[in-house]
Structures are given as C-alpha cells and as structure tokens.
Amino acid sequence: MNEIRTRQHLETVVRCLPLVLVPLLLAASTFPGEYRVPWIYWVLAMAASLVFALGARWPLPTSLAMSALATPMFRIPAWGLSGLVPFLGAIALVDVVRRTHRTAAVVLATACWAGAVGFGRWSQHDPTLSRASLVLEVSTYVGLPLLLGLYLRGQRQLAANLALRAADAETRRAEAEQRTRLIERGALARELHDLVAHHMASIVLRIGVARHVVAEADPRVRAVLDDVHGTASDALADIRRLLTALRDPALGEVALVDxxxxxxxxxxxxxxxxxxxxxxxxxxxxxxxxxxxxxxxxxxxxxxxxxxxxxxxxxxxxxxxxxxxxxxxxxxxxxxxxxxxxxxxxxxxxxxxxxxxxxxxxxxxxxxxxxxxxxxxxxxxxxxxxxx
Incomplete structure (x- = not known):
C-alpha cells in the first residue's frame, strides 16, 4: 500500500513539474534587445502546462488538447529552450498509449499529434530541403512517443501479470499449507482415538476383574460395577467403530504408548x-x-x-x-x-x-x-x- 501511494505521489509531482519548468524555459529564452517570447506563446505554453498537470485522470482528452495547443505553438517562431514546450504533447501521447488498451483511442491520439507536428512544422520547413526530410522529422516526433508508450504498456502488463501470478501462487501455497495442517491434525486425532481405545480397553478389563474379585459383595456395588462395565464396553465399541471409519491404511497401527x-x-x-x-x-x-x-x-x-x-x-x-x-x-x-x-x-x-x-x-x-x-x-x- 505504501508503495502504491509513493508511486501516486511521484506521478503527481511529475505532472505538476511543467507548471514550474515552462515559465523557467520561457524566461531563459528571453534575450533583451534580441528576442522576447510573444505573449500569445506565453498564454499557450501556460495553458498547455496547466492542462498537462490537471489531465492525469483523462489521458485521451488531455492528449487531444495538448495536440491542439501545440499546433499554433509550432507555427510561432521559438528561440532556444522555449521551443521544447510544444513537445509536452509527445509526453501526453506516451501517457495515452501506456494507459489505454483501446486501439481507437491510440489511433486518434497518434493521428492528432501527427497532424499537429506536421501542420506546425510545415510552416517552418526549409524550402531548400526535400519533403522527405519533413516526413522523417514528423515520423520521428510521432514514432518515438508511440514506441515508448507501447514499451511502457508492455512493462505495465508484465508487472501486473507477475503480481497476479505471485498472488495466485501465494494463495495456492496458503491453501496447501492449510490442507497439510488439517491432514496433520486428522492424523493426530486418529492417534488420539487409538490411545483412548487403549485406555478404555484397560478400564474394561480392570472392571471385569473387579466384578469377579467382589463377587460376594453388596449387590448395589455389583450393580454399579456392572453398569460401569457396560458403559465402558459400549464406549470402547463406539471408539473402535470410529477408528475403523477414520483409519488410513498407510499410517498403520498406533501402539506407541510406553x-x-x-x-x-x-x-x-x-x-x-x-x-x-x-x-x-x-x-x-x-x-x-x-x-x-x-x-x-x-x-x-x-x-x-x-x-x-x-x-x-x-x-x-x-x-x-x-x-x-x-x-x-x-x-x-x-x-x-x-x-x-x-x-x-x-x-x-x-x-x-x-x-x-x-x-x-x-x-x-x-x-x-x-x-x-x-x-x-x-x-x-x-x-x-x-x-x-
């Protein structure tokens, strides 16, 4: 449980990092007298960081919104580190692919990000370069997040499967241990019945001897001895019948009293x-x-x-x-x-x-x-x- 909470806290911190890093990147890209980040870029960048921070529960809508915000940011000339801000959309795409198993959602998020990168980068494409270079650039910006998301999804599924198998193995081990304990208790119970039968047989024998020794005693004493002898004999017969039903032939007889x-x-x-x-x-x-x-x-x-x-x-x-x-x-x-x-x-x-x-x-x-x-x-x- 603590590990899960730690992971959740870490994910929350990572989600909120753009709220701090984006203003720093934009400020670091400002060079007085040479370049100043346009105010519209500031608005789009802060909106993107806010959407990214608050969109953990909704990966697909977050990815679509990030692609929409990245499109105009790609078209605005950026200087230095400020040009990294639109690529929050790539991280959002990784999150979608990692967390969802719906093919349609993955295709939609990938297509929107590819459109944002392609449309945005087209305006800044050097006309002296071939279109193949643009296609390669777009493929890289889209393919790498897609592959990374698929890899993380596979790792997540593997971890879940391993955890499930470990839990299943632990359950089977606990069940087997419980069965072993019950079997051992049953074996001990059979041995206890053997011992009780041994002592009951001794009691019946001694009472029988006492009946003969006091043959001329008070009739009331003989009546008590006869009653005890009959009760003990019935109890011994019941125990022997129970032992017959419980006996495991593999255990053999238990005659280990002395x-x-x-x-x-x-x-x-x-x-x-x-x-x-x-x-x-x-x-x-x-x-x-x-x-x-x-x-x-x-x-x-x-x-x-x-x-x-x-x-x-x-x-x-x-x-x-x-x-x-x-x-x-x-x-x-x-x-x-x-x-x-x-x-x-x-x-x-x-x-x-x-x-x-x-x-x-x-x-x-x-x-x-x-x-x-x-x-x-x-x-x-x-x-x-x-x-x-």
Whole structure:
C-alpha cells in the first residue's frame, strides 16, 4: 500500500513539474534587445502546462488538447529552450498509449499529434530541403512517443501479470499449507482415538476383574460395577467403530504408548536410513519417559519425518547426526545432514509444515533451515507436567 501511494505521489509531482519548468524555459529564452517570447506563446505554453498537470485522470482528452495547443505553438517562431514546450504533447501521447488498451483511442491520439507536428512544422520547413526530410522529422516526433508508450504498456502488463501470478501462487501455497495442517491434525486425532481405545480397553478389563474379585459383595456395588462395565464396553465399541471409519491404511497401527516402544521405533527409523546408504549417528542421551503419550507419539513422528526428509533431499553416503537430549524441562531433538541438493525454499515443504503443526499441538516447536553447508532440524517438546 505504501508503495502504491509513493508511486501516486511521484506521478503527481511529475505532472505538476511543467507548471514550474515552462515559465523557467520561457524566461531563459528571453534575450533583451534580441528576442522576447510573444505573449500569445506565453498564454499557450501556460495553458498547455496547466492542462498537462490537471489531465492525469483523462489521458485521451488531455492528449487531444495538448495536440491542439501545440499546433499554433509550432507555427510561432521559438528561440532556444522555449521551443521544447510544444513537445509536452509527445509526453501526453506516451501517457495515452501506456494507459489505454483501446486501439481507437491510440489511433486518434497518434493521428492528432501527427497532424499537429506536421501542420506546425510545415510552416517552418526549409524550402531548400526535400519533403522527405519533413516526413522523417514528423515520423520521428510521432514514432518515438508511440514506441515508448507501447514499451511502457508492455512493462505495465508484465508487472501486473507477475503480481497476479505471485498472488495466485501465494494463495495456492496458503491453501496447501492449510490442507497439510488439517491432514496433520486428522492424523493426530486418529492417534488420539487409538490411545483412548487403549485406555478404555484397560478400564474394561480392570472392571471385569473387579466384578469377579467382589463377587460376594453388596449387590448395589455389583450393580454399579456392572453398569460401569457396560458403559465402558459400549464406549470402547463406539471408539473402535470410529477408528475403523477414520483409519488410513498407510499410517498403520498406533501402539506407541510406553517409552520403550517409542525408542524401539526411533531406532528402527535410524536403521532404515542406514540401509538406504547414509552414515547415521544416533545419540539418544535421555529416555522419553517424561513425555506423555501424545508427546512420545509426536517425538517419534518428528524423528521419522526428519530422517525421511534426509533420504529425499540429501545424497546417499552423507553423514547424518540424530541427537535426543533433555533440555529445559522437555526433550530436544536435532537432526543434522548435508544441505546440498535441497530446494531454494524448503521451509514451504509439506513435511516441515506438518512437523511444525504437530509440535505446536503437543506444546512444542520446530525450526528447520540451512546453516552453512548443513541442513538442521531442531525440535523441542515439553514433558507431560510442563505442557500447558
């Protein structure tokens, strides 16, 4: 917005310049005792500068008026710099060609300017010169503004097209990012349902055991246990039906509740990268028991996605370092690899967006980017008691 306002202010200043420059040109062309600019030339010149300054909103009428004012000025003998004033009409023609796409308007403005130049210059044409020289002169005074206007119009259209394409690309990028976030949220929701189903199954099992242990208890206690057991069983059945509808076969089962299973899966991910030909060093300096179930799932997904990105973008054989450590009441993860072969803007990749979304939902954060010759992914997840 500021750029548009700056451009508008600049155009206004340029439009108003003739109001200052024209009197200076006329005054500079006055030589006492030798030449004095005729008063009619002063009137026509100031009228032309005023029309030019006020005609920004109406390029075609302004061009026609400038051609009409230039015709008598061309016919009046001018001395020195005062002879430049009629050529404000050429600038007005450039403005018409630059701003309008109507062929008829361009043809009309060009014809009027050509007529003004031809008729005005004819009276001052040296009879010893051929008419071809006059035609060449008129063609130059008309052709150059026309070509310049066409060039500026092309540049203006190109800039508009580039801006449109950039806006369209930004819209598509934002939509793709939003879809990625929704997909990641959906995946996390499915994993949450898996975890809830796991806990519900445990509750149902324990209530069933309690019913057998207190078989001789007060009938009212057994009635409460039976009711809780039935409600929990119904809830577990509903969750399992929901999981069946939501399940994405590509995701596989989620049974990563304890820290040992999470560590086993992370080590398996490291081995897959090694098998692909990468020199992977894994330094897991802490356990993940401090994370809750969602934190452990998120940690695993971040490690898996980071290592998958290494296989996608880096060359086999490059060194890869995975470190997991306790930092600031949480778990910090860092994956370092060679940055060669990566896209110019890898942050825009769906994998990075998904990792950030998942980490934010777990109360953590993810940063990714090139540092020198390395590509580094840093993530931090809070322990269960520290998550807001």
């Amino acid at each position: 820290s040992d299973a999470a560590r086993t899966e992370m080590e398996a991910a490291v081995e897959r990268v090694r098998a692909a030909g990468f020199d992977v060093t894994a330094e897991i300096r802490t356990g993940v028991g401090g994370l809750d179930a969602i934190g452990r799932l998120t940690l695993l997904r971040l490690v898996q996605e980071s290592l998958t990105n290494v296989m996608k973008h880096a060359q086999p054989g490059v060194p890869v370092l995975l470190t997991i450590d306790s930092v600031d009441g949480g778990i910090a993860v860092r994956v370092r690899s060679a940055a060669a072969g990566r896209a110019a803007n890898p942050q825009a990749g769906h994998g990075i967006i998904g990792m950030r979304e998942r980490a934010q939902l777990a109360g953590g954060r993810v940063t990714a980017g090139a540092t020198g010759s390395e590509w580094i992914v840093d993530a931090w997840l809070p322990n269960g008691e520290n998550r807001a």
